[in-house]
Amino acid sequence: MKAVLITIGDEILSGNTVDTNSNFIAQQLKSIGIPVLKILTVADEVQTIKKSLAEGFEIADLIITTGGLGPTKDDRTKKAFAEYFGDELKTDDATFLHLKNLMIKRKREHLLEINKDQAVVLSKAHVFQNENGTAPCQMIQQNGKTAVCLPGVPYEVKPLVKDKIIPFLQQKYALSHIIARIISVVDFPESLLALTIEQWELDLPPNISLSYLPVGNRIKLRLTAVGSDAGDLKIQLDNEVEKLRPLIGDKVIAWDGNDIQEILKELLLKNKLTLSVAESCTGGELARLITSVSGSSAYFTGGIIPYDFNQKIALLNVSEKTIRQKTVVSAEVAEEMSVGCQQLFKTDISLSTTGVSGPRTDEFNNTVGTVFYTIRIKDSVQTNSLFLPHMERNDFAAFVSQRVLQDLVSMILKIFK
Amino acid sequence: MKAVLITIGDEILSGNTVDTNSNFIAQQLKSIGIPVLKILTVADEVQTIKKSLAEGFEIADLIITTGGLGPTKDDRTKKAFAEYFGDELKTDDATFLHLKNLMIKRKREHLLEINKDQAVVLSKAHVFQNENGTAPCQMIQQNGKTAVCLPGVPYEVKPLVKDKIIPFLQQKYALSHIIARIISVVDFPESLLALTIEQWELDLPPNISLSYLPVGNRIKLRLTAVGSDAGDLKIQLDNEVEKLRPLIGDKVIAWDGNDIQEILKELLLKNKLTLSVAESCTGGELARLITSVSGSSAYFTGGIIPYDFNQKIALLNVSEKTIRQKTVVSAEVAEEMSVGCQQLFKTDISLSTTGVSGPRTDEFNNTVGTVFYTIRIKDSVQTNSLFLPHMERNDFAAFVSQRVLQDLVSMILKIFK
Known part of the structure; x- marks a missing residue:
């Protein structure tokens, strides 16, 4: 079985929204041995969706669509499915009951009437009820082809895929x-x-x-x-x-592992090390990356974001003299931040970042893209710098955070062989 | 002029990497009046890429590809372009010189020899040199069709698109x-x-x-x-x-504005308000969202992430008694956190979050998905709760952070009419 994913929605084509659903679905399909051959993002138009279905089925036998199922006018997926499969749309009693119960649970019974079209489904479809939104997931199977249409909201998509579609496919089709x-x-x-x-x-x-x-x-x-x-x-x-x-x-x-934060987790748990961060130019991204891992509270004690340089002095004991002499973006300030952080949170490891993410220079006239970071493991200290003048501020924060954790992993491997 | 984007790379199809390039390029094209009709993500295979080019040119006159230009074996884009356009590949002297200078600048001259294929380009292509990587950007124009191939690394793609491709297209084509x-x-x-x-x-x-x-x-x-x-x-x-x-x-x-953090920026600047955060279950995401805005240092003073509950006591003066009586995930702790945060950072506004992002319950047996957050504007306080049991931890942190800023915007609008 091979899959094509179709993302339906003008918000993706216009650059308004990043499509994260395809990434999640591709990962899930891969885990049961179904490769994704192509991902299409198309406009929310009946003819375009029908054409994409035809195109997808030329190379695959499974198509999963996301988006285009909401109650408003810019959603045309169901109509396209009906026309493509020569099916008709009808109100499904079970789906309507599910919708009604959802509205009652959410104390929104008064909205049932104007949402009732959400219970209109393809007559031949198998319906997977959506616990987190009003649009159900539908699966239609015809002549050896399977098409699944999902809503577009990521937190509705994930449980539907993980708990309903994947188990269904796994049981029925997964071969290799x-x-x-x-x-x-x-x-x-x-x-x-x-x-x-x-x-x-x-x-x-x-x-x-x-x-x-x-x-x-x-x-x-x-x-x-x-x-x-x-x-x-x-x-x-x-x-x-x-x-x-x-x-x-x-x-x-x-030798195994995709995300640096997951690789780090294993090392910290194995060596029983705790961790804290003091981040300035990364603005919370470093902590976010660390805490994106389930179970991170076992080793991550906390973080501080001393965005205003006075906070570096007040909360982390960075000396005013150092800032005056070296400016706030310097190896010396990064080191003092890491000392203050380690003391404040009483952790084995502290990490610090200070830099200018731009687009303007800071109050000390430091060049945009300059960053210093310190990794302190007990008494061992390593301070590095990077110069990334070409990056936008979000890429900058993400790049620096990745790199800090990567260097931390290298340093732990050296110290705790 | 209408565009189709083609993302080339197995890492996207396998769910290993989220495609953010298409989002950026679509935004940029939109700004000069070129709509994106379709985004295709395909495997790194010569035949597939050629087929996608043909498919794209059926509906558009501009195709921009990303990915598949690196020095390693899994990159086949150039070959596909050459075959599709009936062109040949040859070493370009100017590109080789640029590559050489880049290697010298990076102190990697010893790698010039094995990177020299990066200077091999389509003979009919217009080359835009890449300041941040070894693969150049190429543009080929034939029979009214324009194709641009870009590398895949986002921080190489962004400056190439923004500073080179967009100005070129704008000057030559933008109509509506x-x-x-x-x-x-x-x-x-x-x-x-x-x-x-x-x-x-x-x-x-x-x-x-x-x-x-x-x-x-x-x-x-x-x-x-x-x-x-x-x-x-x-x-x-x-x-x-x-x-x-x-x-x-x-x-x-x-009435205008896409991102909640940008909408907030305008309001904070207009009303001369400063902001700090104390975030537990959002783990840095709230600060990251706020600091993702250029110029945020004008109103964002800093943040604290008291991940371990002892840090809530030590750094934010949350009372032990409150934690014992109400548990750490409670409206009372959220309120006390916001008071401690406002005092610590001396800001007009403080925000706090405490909750259980899962997948496991916390040490107090609070239900996964529970979250309390407080918004404190000077002496006005508002504490809300959400229950999001169905969300994965990253979606949870993102959802809560969005909501906190959104409620902050509503509250500012009420107070500062």
Whole structure:
């Protein structure tokens, strides 16, 4: 079984909203061995949606659409599905009852009447009820083709996919397995890495493919294996990874794991280390990245965002003299921040960032894109700087935060072998 | 001129990476009046890319691709372009020189040899040099069709698009203008809103279209006007917005502006208010959202993330007794946090959040998805709660942060009329 995803909505095409649904659905499908061959984002027009369905079914036997199911005029998905499948739309009693109960639960019974069209579904569809919104999910199966239409709101999409669509597909169709493994390499330019592992890559068995995914100066090597037995695939991947060790072992910071914050979690738990942050130019992004991991409260004690430089003095004991002499964006201030942070939160590790994310220079006339960060593990200290003048402020905060955690992982690996 | 975007890369299809490039490019194109009709995400295979180019040119005269230009084996875009346009690939001296200088600047001259293929470009292409990476941007124009291929790394894509492609296209092609205006409505269910403005919507002139974009319980009404004169379009939009005022005025928190953090910025600057945050369950996301705005240092003083409950006591003076009696996830603790935060940072406004983002319950056995937040503006206090048991932790933090800022905007509007 192969899939095509179709995202319906002018808000994506106009650049108003980033499509995160496709990413989530692709991950979920992959976990049950269904590859996504193509993702289409199209306008909310009946003819366009019908054409996209036809286009998708040329190469895939499963299409999942998101968006275009709300109660307002700019939603035309259901009509397009009905026309494409030669089906008709009718009010479904079970769906109407579900909708009614949802309205009662939300104390919005007075809105039932104007939402009643949400209970109108394709007559041949299997309906998965939506616990978190008014538009149900519908699945229609015809001539070996399966089409699923989902609403567009991400927190409605996720539970529908995870708890309803995936179990349904898994039980009914999943044939082959796909297993992926990601190896994280740092301080190794992509071109040189490619050259170093060229022969190994050429010798990979045909059911294993390799991709390079750069994230800052980390390169994620993703090995993907396809086959009928998950256990066999795991052994096969383990074997290939073993062959890589002598080639690039000294540059690898993790032999498994996608996100740097998850890789860090394992290391912190294993070595029983606690962590705090004092972040200025990253503005909360570093803490957000750390706390995006479930279970992070076991090692993350807290953070401080001393955005105004007076707060660096008041809350973190950074000396006024240092700021006057070196300016607030300096290695010295980053180091003093990390000391203050470690003392304030009483943690084994503290991280600090100070920089100018732009677009304007700061009050000390420091150049946009300059950043200093300190990693303090007990008494060991490492302060680094980056210069990223070309990045917009959100990319800047994300890049710096990724890099700080990546360097922290490297440093923990060195200290706690 | 109409555009199709093609994202090339298995990392998007496999769900490993969220495609943010398309969003940025769509926004940029829109600003010069070029609508994006379709976004395709396809695998990094020569035949697939060629087919996508053909498909795109069926409906558009501009195609912009991202991804698939790196120095490693999984990049096949250039080859596909050459075959599609019947062109050949050759080393370009100017591009090679640019590459060499980049390598010298980065102290990586030893890598020039293995990166030299990055200077191989289409013989008919116009090359835009990439200041932030090794793969250049190429533009090929043939029979009225324009194709641009960009690298995949977002911080390389953004300056290339913004500083090179857009000015080029603007000068050469932009014909009609597109102007959008977003009106933010709160506490108004979508279905009821649609009913309330139905006649107004039906009466809209044919060159103006309306979309509903729900974000939490805020609905963004986007009006998009297309025409030949930007000034006329603005007047036309203003007129339509005026007609809306008597219909929904009391539910509107902003008559212009997309992001809640930008709407907030205007209000804070106008009323000369400073802001600090004490966030627990949002883990840095609230501060990140506030500081994502350029110029936020003018009103955002700082934040604290007391993730461990002891830090709420130590840093924010939350009373132990309150925590014991009400647990850490309670309206009382949220209020005390906001008091401590306001005192610590000496700001007009403080915001606090405390909740259980899951997936597990906290040490006090509070239910996953429960959250309390306090908004304190000088002496005015408002504490609200939400129950979001169905959300994953990142969606949870994002949803709560959006909502807190939205309620803050509503409260400022009430107090500072």
